[in-house]
Amino acid sequence: MRYDSITEAIGNTPLVRIDPSVHGLRHIDLYAKLEMLNPFGSVKDRPAWHMARPHLQDAAGGDGTVVELSSGNTAKALALLAGMHGLKFKSVTNRMRVPEIKELLLLLGAEIEELPGQSECLDPTDTDDPLTRFHQALSEPGSTYLHTDQYFNPRNVEAHAAGTGPEIVKDLDGRAPDWFVACVGTAGSSTGVARVLREHDPDVRVLGLVADKSDFIPGIRTIDEVHQVGLFDPATYDSLAPVTSQQAIDGMITLIRRCGLLSGPTGGAAYEGAVRHLSAVDAELEGTGRRESAVFIVCDRAESYLSYVRQRRPELLGKARRGHRASSLTGDEIRAAARVAGVDDARRWIAEGEPRPLVVDLRGPHAYAALHIEGSVNIVDELFEELVRGGLPFSKRTPVLLACPVGEKSLRYAALLSRMGHPDVRSLAGGIVAWRDAGAPLVRE
Amino acid sequence: MKDAPLYLRPRVDPPLASLLGDAPFLHSLVDALGSPLNVLLPEVVAENAERFRSVYRRHHLAGRVYFAHKANRSSALVRRLAACDPAAVGIDVASLEELRHALSCGFTGDRVMATGPKDAEFLWLAARTGATVNADSVAELDQLAAIVRQYALPRTDVLVRLSGFESDPEPGGTGTRVLSRRSRFGTPVAEADRLWTALERHAASVQLVGLAYHLDTTGLEEKSRALERCVLLMDECRARGFAPRAVDIGGGFGVGYVQDAGEWERWTTALSEAVLGTRPPLTWRGHGYGLRNEAGTVRGAAALYPAHRPTAGPGYLDALLSGPAPVLGRSPATLLLEHLHDLYVEPGRALVDQCGLSLARVLEVRPLGDGADRYLVRLGMNAGDVSLEEHGVLVDPVLLPREGREPADGGPGDGREPADDGPVGVHLVGNLCLEADLITRRLVFLPRTPRPGDLLAFVNTAGYVMDFHAHHAQRQPSARTVAVTEEDGARRWCPDENYWPLTHPQGASA
Numbered sequence: 001m002r003y004d005s006i007t008e009a010i011g012n013t014p015l016v017r018i019d020p021s022v023h024g025l026r027h028i029d030l031y032a033k034l035e036m037l038n039p040f041g042s043v044k045d046r047p048a049w050h051m052a053r054p055h056l057q058d059a060a061g062g063d064g065t066v067v068e069l070s071s072g073n074t075a076k077a078l079a080l081l082a083g084m085h086g087l088k089f090k091s092v093t094n095r096m097r098v099p100e101i102k103e104l105l106l107l108l109g110a111e112i113e114e115l116p117g118q119s120e121c122l123d124p125t126d127t128d129d130p131l132t133r134f135h136q137a138l139s140e141p142g143s144t145y146l147h148t149d150q151y152f153n154p155r156n157v158e159a160h161a162a163g164t165g166p167e168i169v170k171d172l173d174g175r176a177p178d179w180f181v182a183c184v185g186t187a188g189s190s191t192g193v194a195r196v197l198r199e200h201d202p203d204v205r206v207l208g209l210v211a212d213k214s215d216f217i218p219g220i221r222t223i224d225e226v227h228q229v230g231l232f233d234p235a236t237y238d239s240l241a242p243v244t245s246q247q248a249i250d251g252m253i254t255l256i257r258r259c260g261l262l263s264g265p266t267g268g269a270a271y272e273g274a275v276r277h278l279s280a281v282d283a284e285l286e287g288t289g290r291r292e293s294a295v296f297i298v299c300d301r302a303e304s305y306l307s308y309v310r311q312r313r314p315e316l317l318g319k320a321r322r323g324h325r326a327s328s329l330t331g332d333e334i335r336a337a338a339r340v341a342g343v344d345d346a347r348r349w350i351a352e353g354e355p356r357p358l359v360v361d362l363r364g365p366h367a368y369a370a371l372h373i374e375g376s377v378n379i380v381d382e383l384f385e386e387l388v389r390g391g392l393p394f395s396k397r398t399p400v401l402l403a404c405p406v407g408e409k410s411l412r413y414a415a416l417l418s419r420m421g422h423p424d425v426r427s428l429a430g431g432i433v434a435w436r437d438a439g440a441p442l443v444r445e
Numbered sequence: 446m447k448d449a450p451l452y453l454r455p456r457v458d459p460p461l462a463s464l465l466g467d468a469p470f471l472h473s474l475v476d477a478l479g480s481p482l483n484v485l486l487p488e489v490v491a492e493n494a495e496r497f498r499s500v501y502r503r504h505h506l507a508g509r510v511y512f513a514h515k516a517n518r519s520s521a522l523v524r525r526l527a528a529c530d531p532a533a534v535g536i537d538v539a540s541l542e543e544l545r546h547a548l549s550c551g552f553t554g555d556r557v558m559a560t561g562p563k564d565a566e567f568l569w570l571a572a573r574t575g576a577t578v579n580a581d582s583v584a585e586l587d588q589l590a591a592i593v594r595q596y597a598l599p600r601t602d603v604l605v606r607l608s609g610f611e612s613d614p615e616p617g618g619t620g621t622r623v624l625s626r627r628s629r630f631g632t633p634v635a636e637a638d639r640l641w642t643a644l645e646r647h648a649a650s651v652q653l654v655g656l657a658y659h660l661d662t663t664g665l666e667e668k669s670r671a672l673e674r675c676v677l678l679m680d681e682c683r684a685r686g687f688a689p690r691a692v693d694i695g696g697g698f699g700v701g702y703v704q705d706a707g708e709w710e711r712w713t714t715a716l717s718e719a720v721l722g723t724r725p726p727l728t729w730r731g732h733g734y735g736l737r738n739e740a741g742t743v744r745g746a747a748a749l750y751p752a753h754r755p756t757a758g759p760g761y762l763d764a765l766l767s768g769p770a771p772v773l774g775r776s777p778a779t780l781l782l783e784h785l786h787d788l789y790v791e792p793g794r795a796l797v798d799q800c801g802l803s804l805a806r807v808l809e810v811r812p813l814g815d816g817a818d819r820y821l822v823r824l825g826m827n828a829g830d831v832s833l834e835e836h837g838v839l840v841d842p843v844l845l846p847r848e849g850r851e852p853a854d855g856g857p858g859d860g861r862e863p864a865d866d867g868p869v870g871v872h873l874v875g876n877l878c879l880e881a882d883l884i885t886r887r888l889v890f891l892p893r894t895p896r897p898g899d900l901l902a903f904v905n906t907a908g909y910v911m912d913f914h915a916h917h918a919q920r921q922p923s924a925r926t927v928a929v930t931e932e933d934g935a936r937r938w939c940p941d942e943n944y945w946p947l948t949h950p951q952g953a954s955a
Contacts, residue, residue, distance in 0.1 A: 102621065112621035117664020118751060119626065120697035152742075213710045227717045227743040364775045367783030370680045405782040406505040433507075436785055444683070 007081070009039045010049050011163045015171040015295070022258045023275050027285035029293045030274065031177070032261060033168060035189075035300070040077040042300035043164075047150060047188050048077035050159035055146040056085045064144045065089065065111075069131070071096050072218055073300055074150050074186075079108040087146070092134055098218060100304045150186045152230030160192025168193065168295055169200055176200040179281075179294035181207045181274040183220045183266055184240070187232040189297060194236050208237035209273040212244045218308065219266040219299055239277075247272040249313055256302060264305050267298035323389035324420060326412040338415035341426040343438040346401055349426075350375070357399040357424075360384070362409055363432070371442040373403065373435065381409055388413070392420055399424040407431035450868040450890035451712050451727065453752060455840045455904040456704040458799045460486050464929060465902060468845040470936060471804060474927060475900060480806035480825030481924040483911050485517075487525035487944060488930060489800045494526060494534050496759040497792065504766050504778035506788045511537040511558050513696050513793030516908045520550055521928035521944035522797060527551035528946035537791040538576075541567040548574060558604075558693075558791070561630075568592050577602040579657050579693065582632050583643045590647035600650060604657040604693050604789075605640050607678070609633030610671045625660060625667050637678060641685055653687045655679075655789065659695025663751065665765050668694065672777045673770040676784055692781060693789035698761040700798045701754040702840040702905060709753035712839070717743050725817070729872055732886045734837075750837040758795035794908030801907035803831045803924065805842075805884075807899045813872070819888070820871045822895055827875030827882050830924050831903045832914040834885055842873070842901040844891050869894045873901070876921050 003009055014037065018030045035043035052066060066082045068074055071093035082089035090111040096102040105112060115131070138145050150156050169176055176197040182190035190208055197204040211220040223240065226232045234240075245265065252268025255261040263271070274296045285292065310317050329337075341349060349357055350373075359376035361368050368378040379387070381404065387393040394400055400422065402410035407430045414427040428435065436442060457465060464471070464486065475482050490512075497510045512526050514536055526534050527550050536552050538544040539561030547557055554574030559567065562581070568589050571578050573596075580586050580603050593601055608631030611624055632640055644653050656675045660667055675692045682689050703709045718724045720736045720743055728734070735748040756764055766778035773780060781788050805826040813819040828834055870890050875882035895901070903910070915923045928944035930937050 096621065106621070114621055114623045114666070116623075116625045117662040117667060119661050120663050120699060121661050123748070213714065214706060224714050224717050227721060230740075230742045232742070363783035364773060364779065366677075366680070366773050367780070367785075370683065370784055405779075405785070408505065433505075433782075433785055 006039050006084075007049055010045045011038070012167060013037045015168060016259075016261070018259055018271075022254060023271075025275065025278055025282045027282050027288075027291055028179075028278055029291065030278070031172075031293065031295045032255070032259075032267075032271070033164065033295055033297045034261070035164070036261075036263065036267065036298050040073075040080050042073035042076065043189055043297060044073035045077045046159040046163050047153075047156040047186070048074050048081060048148070050162075051148040051150065051153050051155045052078060052081050052146070055148070056081065056087065059085070059087060059146060062087070062144070064146050066146045066148065067092060067138070068148045068150060069093065069134075070150065072098075072101055074148075075105055075110060076101075076108065078148060079105060079110040083109055090145075097216060098305060099307050101218075104304060150188065151228075154231070156186055156188035157192040157195070157231055160189045161195050162192075164189060164297075165193040165196025169196065172293065172295075175293075176204050177295045178203075178292040179205050179207065179274075179278065181209065181270055181277070181294060181296040183217075183243075183270050183273075183297070183299065184208045184210050184226050184229075184232065184237075185219045185221055187226065187229050187236070191231055191233065191236050205238045206236060207273070207277050208240045209243050209269060210240055211269075212242045215245045217243065217245050217248045217265055217269050218305065220269060241273060241277060243269045243273045245308075245312055247276075249309060249316075251275075252302065252305075253316065255298070261298060262302050263298045264300045264302050265308060266300060267296075270296040270298070324391075324416060325389065326385065326409075326416045329412060329415055329419075333419070334412055334415040336415075337418040338411050339418070339424075339426045340407070340411065340414070340429040341401060342429045343435050343440055346426075346428050346435075347440055349399075349401065353399065355397075355399065357401040357426075358394060359401045359403060361432070362402060362404040362413070369445040371432075371436075371444060373432070374441065374443045376403065384413065388416060388420070392417065392422055394422070396422055399426075401426055401428055403428040403432055403435070405431045406433050450870070451715055451888075452708050452890050453703045453712055453839055453841050453887075454705065454708060455843065456701050456799075457843075457904055460489050460931075461799050461802065461904060463931075464936075465802070465843055465845070465904070467936065468900070469848055471845060471900060471902065472847060474938065475804050475806055478925045478927065479922055480804065480900075481830040481922075482804045483519075483801060483906070483924045483926040483941075484804065484938075485519055485521050485801040485907060485926060485928050485941065486930075487519075487521040487800070487928050487946070490522045490797055491525050491529055493758070493796050493798055493800070494529055497762065497790065497796070498533050500759045500763045500766070501788065503763070505782055506766075506778065508691055508787030508789050509533060509535040509556070510796070511535040511789060511791045512796050513537045513539075513791045514543045514547060515539050515561075515913070516793030517797055517800075518912045519907075519926055519928075519941050520546070521926075521941045522800065522907070523547060523550040523552070524944060525946050527556075531556055537579075537793075541570060544570055544574075544576065558789070560606075560791070565592060569596065569598070572598040572601045575599065575602075577604060577654060578651075579604045579606055581606050581630055583636075583639050586640070586643045586647060586651065590650040593650035600652055602654045603644075603651045604655045604691065605644070605653065606631040606657045606659070607634050607637065607671075607675065608658065609635060610658070610660075610667075610674055623664075623667050623670055625662065628661065631658065634674065634678070637681075641682065641687075644687065645685070653682060653689050655689045655691030655693055655787070656682070657693035657695065657789070659697065659791070661697065663697070663699060665761075665768055666771075668697075668765055669768055669770050669777050672765070673772055673780060676777075676780045676786065677772070679784065679786060690785075691787040691789050693791070694765075696791040696793050696795070698759070698790070698792050698795040699751075699754050699757040700794050700905065700908060701752070701757045702750070702838055703752040706753050706755065713747065713749075716747065727888050728886045729883055729888070730886075734886075748837050749839060752839050758792070758798055761795070762790060797907035799905055801905070801911065803903040803906040803911055804845075805830070805901050805903070807895045807897055807901060808876070809897060810871075810895055818869065820869060820894065821874055822871040822901075823874050823876070824884060824901060825876060826884070826924070827877045827918075827921060828884055829914045829916045829918070830875075831884060831906055832910050833903070833906075834883065835914050836909055838910060839885065839887055840904070841889055841891070842903045844893070844895055845900040845902055847896070847898040847900075866893050868892055871895070877919055
């Protein structure tokens with residue numbers, strides 16, 4: 001397929017049936033609308049383009065900045081669209097909670113501003129939320145900000161009413177599904193799709209999924225947060241149900257490992273929420289001879305959420321690593337194997353040793369540069385751990401004095417290196433702190 | 446159908462729980478000393494200091510925990526802290542009178558940190574007694590140095606308080622900009638050069654011992670950025686020939702007031718719904734605590750203290766020290782340790798967590814007559830005596846019935862007392878002739894209808910909520926404060942001003 005612009009590739013995403021042996025529903029056909037196959041990677045490509053298009057056409061090549069309150073997919077799409085039109089993009093967000101997405105946005109050229117946390121010493125008369133300042137900046141005279149306003153902009157809903165909704169009906173041979181399951185973020189996709197489906201069949205039932213209040217799922221708001229969304233209308237949904245991040249990851253793993261769908265946690269939440277809710281419906285259909293259909297949205301892809309998964313389910317990301325590790329030594333093993341040198345002995349050893357020891361400072365490079373023992377080399381502990389995993393990093397003929405801030409880490413490594421066969425490695429007792437407190441000299445770079 | 450009661454029941458740890466369990470003791474105190482009454486447990490403040498110290502030990506960090514005196518005026522708390530390890534516990538004073546009080550309670554000057562807005566008398570006494578001055582600005586350094594020179598005072602240790610980390614072009618670059626609220630305190634990092642110059646100019650009078658910041662935020666990320674920036678600036682100071690040793694990261698470690706996360710979540714969700722009009726108001730006259738309804742959408746931010754906090758106090762400090770730092774990558778604890786810096790903290794609220802409660806007598810219980818089975822409960826205290834509302838803290842008081850008047854006993858009734866023993870929603874109003882004198886604007890649920898003579902115990906008020914806003918309007922009595930100690934299972938009390946950290950203050954030694 002040939003296009004003049006990547007924006008023409010937005011939309012017309014596939015609708016894929018989930019194998020019944022995976023979801024176990026006997027009387028319901030479950031379909032995934034693969035919004036993750038949009039060119040910028042998510043369902044947000046549609047509203048981002050639809051909302052930004054009027055601004056971009058007017059402002060292209062000027063010195064404007066597109067701004068949006070987004071820490072995820074909308075920001076991603078807008079950053080790319082702004083870049084294509086020679087404009088800047090700024091994302092204002094409460095917290096960038098997924099580090100890979102933050103880095104990805106920086107790679108795309110976005111500027112990111114994070115709003116301050118809640119006040120600790122509260123002033124009850126100050127009821128302006130941090131966004132007040134944001135809105136003031138937008139309306140200042142001479143402002144070149146182009147605000148897409150995804151939580152209130154009706155074009156967010158229109159993008160789905162014109163695209164996502166009709167595509168689903170077309171792919172189901174002109175019929176609306178009996179069920180539509182949507183995660184509620186800006187409420188744009190659920191509101192737009194629900195509108196179109198109900199025009200076809202007023203009996204379509206819409207299930208909205210919100211994040212459990214104490215939990216975090218990317219792209220999904222909690223029940224309190226949806227009330228702050230201008231596009232959110234409770235009447236859109238036949239019911240609202242909470243999902244947890246653990247369920248989101250469960251769903252994501254099922255879609256990835258059993259369906260070949262490289263879904264992120266948002267899509268996983270939609271799948272898991274759909275199956276849980278529809279199980280009861282499925283039981284009622286038993287014996288009636290009726291078949292129903294249901295559609296959920298796979299919002300985006302898995303790759304950006306590795307740290308999200310690592311935080312919550314580290315066992316999904318591989319086994320413990322092999323090799324020599326200081327952290328595996330017990331207290332007894334350390335005491336048995338490690339040798340130490342007090343500050344006075346260490347000073348004598350450094351001055352008069354035959355041969356003199358190599359002094360290895362395990363602290364961070366900035367701390368090392370600020371103050372260190374003259375003649376020492378800096379191998380920061382993280383790097384040192386990698387080095388010794390593979391074997392001894394020094395000759396056995398070179399005596400070694402290890403130093404860390406208080407002599408704890410260095411003791412561990414001294415024990416490990418001794419156990420690995422080094423004949424003369426010692427830990428500086430009390431570390432650099434004891435060295436300083438004894439008045440021994442430290443130098444700066 | 447009546448809604449399930451929206452409780453926000455307090456977190457009560459053992460020492461305070463045991464005190465609350467002794468209702469006859471508390472009733473007898475209020476009978477003797479009047480309502481309102483503040484009750485403090487000085488032993489708990491020492492235990493809290495020890496909890497902060499254990500975080501230091503876990504990270505191998507040296508330096509003092511300074512109690513932010515402004516959180517409570519009590520002598521007992523300050524004297525108990527004065528009796529702690531001098532190398533571990535100090536006090537942060539923010540006025541001349543606080544400084545005098547700290548010295549009179551047994552703190553020596555070297556354990557005192559002078560912060561906040563300072564006048565000449567405050568600076569003189571701080572310098573005279575060897576306190577460390579936490580300087581807010583170049584002008585304050587100039588003023589301090591002039592006083593030291595003019596009155597031939599000893600060279601004074603100073604920290605300089607920095608602010609404006611947000612607009613600071615950070616070395617190394619982290620890509621994103623973390624916004625912060627503007628502060629009236631401190632010298633912007635961008636103007637740090639003027640500070641160094643002033644410190645060099647006054648080198649004979651003042652000695653830089655460290656850098657300080659205090660950010661008014663619950664956000665860990667803002668704080669770890671500031672902390673890391675201070676570590677980098679300490680290096681700049683050393684390069685200029687200063688020898689600073691400490692990074693002072695202020696306070697703001699927080700307290701969890703409400704025990705159960707679910708109660709807090711249900712209540713805050715209900716507040717949004719009440720503001721939207723989809724459920725009856727939860728507050729007096731439908732107050733929204735800063736939330737408002739604009740065309741069916743909730744706007745604004747709730748001006749409420751996060752009353753349920755899973756991580757607060759020493760745990761919050763631990764999280765701050767253990768988290769990643771944005772530029773150098775190593776945790777703040779590792780950075781401080783590796784750079785050989787001491788850590789100073791100034792907890793107020795968190796150090797007096799679970800240290801006390803405020804008692805009020807129920808004076809009148811009046812049905813509101815709006816059909817919802819609600820009552821106005823008038824107390825022998827006013828909103829200044831427990832300034833929950835002023836600090837945005839929402840938490841239920843504990844009902845302590847008068848002995849012999851338990852409903853089961855069929856106690857004496859005057860015919861107007863409600864018979865219903867189930868949970869009931871009440872509005873707590875104060876003793877002032879003023880519409881706005883509400884102890885809390887929130888509709889409070891109690892497990893049963895209170896009666897005149899009962900006590901309400903507001904738990905965990907020692908941090909800012911006890912006496913910060915107390916006043917003498919209408920010549921209403923202000924609360925007396927007592928210190929309660931426990932020894933061999935026996936509970937003793939004395940007026941706050943008579944407490945000293947001795948085992949048998951009355952000389953009744955065994």
